[in-house]
Amino acid sequence: TRTPVNVTVTGAAGQIGYALLFRIASGQLLGQDTPVRLKLLEITPALKAAEGTAMELDDCAFPLLSGIDITDDPNVAFDGANIALLVGARPRTKGMERGDLLEANGGIFKPQGEAINAHAADDIRVLVVGNPANTNALIAQSHAPDVPAERFTAMTRLDQNRAYSQLAKKLGVTVNDIKKLAIWGNHSATQYPDLFHAEVNGKNAAEAVSDQAWLADTFIPTVAKRGAAIIEARGASSAASAANAAIDHVYDWVNGTAEGDWVSAGVVSDGSYGVPDGIISSFPVTSSGGNYEIVKGLDLDEFSRAKIDASVAELVEERDAVKSLGLI
Numbered sequence: 001t002r003t004p005v006n007v008t009v010t011g012a013a014g015q016i017g018y019a020l021l022f023r024i025a026s027g028q029l030l031g032q033d034t035p036v037r038l039k040l041l042e043i044t045p046a047l048k049a050a051e052g053t054a055m056e057l058d059d060c061a062f063p064l065l066s067g068i069d070i071t072d073d074p075n076v077a078f079d080g081a082n083i084a085l086l087v088g089a090r091p092r093t094k095g096m097e098r099g100d101l102l103e104a105n106g107g108i109f110k111p112q113g114e115a116i117n118a119h120a121a122d123d124i125r126v127l128v129v130g131n132p133a134n135t136n137a138l139i140a141q142s143h144a145p146d147v148p149a150e151r152f153t154a155m156t157r158l159d160q161n162r163a164y165s166q167l168a169k170k171l172g173v174t175v176n177d178i179k180k181l182a183i184w185g186n187h188s189a190t191q192y193p194d195l196f197h198a199e200v201n202g203k204n205a206a207e208a209v210s211d212q213a214w215l216a217d218t219f220i221p222t223v224a225k226r227g228a229a230i231i232e233a234r235g236a237s238s239a240a241s242a243a244n245a246a247i248d249h250v251y252d253w254v255n256g257t258a259e260g261d262w263v264s265a266g267v268v269s270d271g272s273y274g275v276p277d278g279i280i281s282s283f284p285v286t287s288s289g290g291n292y293e294i295v296k297g298l299d300l301d302e303f304s305r306a307k308i309d310a311s312v313a314e315l316v317e318e319r320d321a322v323k324s325l326g327l328i
């Protein structure tokens, strides 16, 4: 039998954690031939709740689950970690300034980056889900100088999946008919879901829609503000769909993307498409051999260029803010 892969999940007692852990343990993260050991990180007051979730995981008798460790110490949680899902973060509360939000998250993602640097396995791959995801990923990455920067990624896959479903509804097709629909920029309201490079049954998606007003005034804002709409309807933020996207992101990273298709992920920019080097921005990416790579050479028309520039400008502002706070 194969040695178990160590999967660290932070914020394990939260709502995404509850939707995520059972899917990881059932084999949906890495595949049905890969045993996993879960390492759960929580803050001290939430350890008991994490233990409750671990009891339920035991009660599922998952054949692929080889063990569960629970801790409030990042140095323990990331020890030997092969995959890390950084879900726990400090949410913005009423009246909180952006600087305070970034600072509070710096207090979480800086020590976690350091612990990953010191203790994780050589093949560590990190997905940051906790918001502001791109900038939290940048903070963690900047404190892990011994880990290749491209091993730190931020989640925009939920945005991509939302875009797939909105487009499928509009055109009366299924999500299986759609390819290459990617998100550019920040996981925020400025993100840009790109229909100009997407395909529907082999046809250009923007041409298939052929309704620029719908694209600009309905599709993009619906995708970008879907998180708020879920909160409004459910009284709580997206959890199962966020967990599902995290599974998709890691599964494709490890197992590779399909030939002739791409997916979205926040990855460290290499300067492609004028996105400043080093910031963690969403791009269309492909994966093979366990590495995400930015899709190169796409033509961007004026509309797309302006949307991407606006979202990237927001990322640059966030980077500058965390820099001036001494967090990177």
Ligand code: NAI
Binding pocket: 010, 011, 012, 013, 014, 015, 016, 017, 041, 042, 043, 046, 087, 088, 089, 090, 091, 108, 128, 129, 130, 131, 132, 133, 155, 156, 157, 158, 159, 187, 237, 238, 239, 242
């Ligand atoms: P939640 O509040 O239910 O759970 C968060 C958990 O993190 C709590 O149990 C808390 O105790 C824990 N936590 C806080 N600080 C921690 C630390 N330093 N170490 C370990 N654990 C810590 O929140 P939920 O709904 O599970 O969401 C988690 C994060 O995911 C939020 O930041 C949310 O905004 C973000 N999110 C991101 C999405 C994306 O598409 N990138 C989509 C949906 C949510």
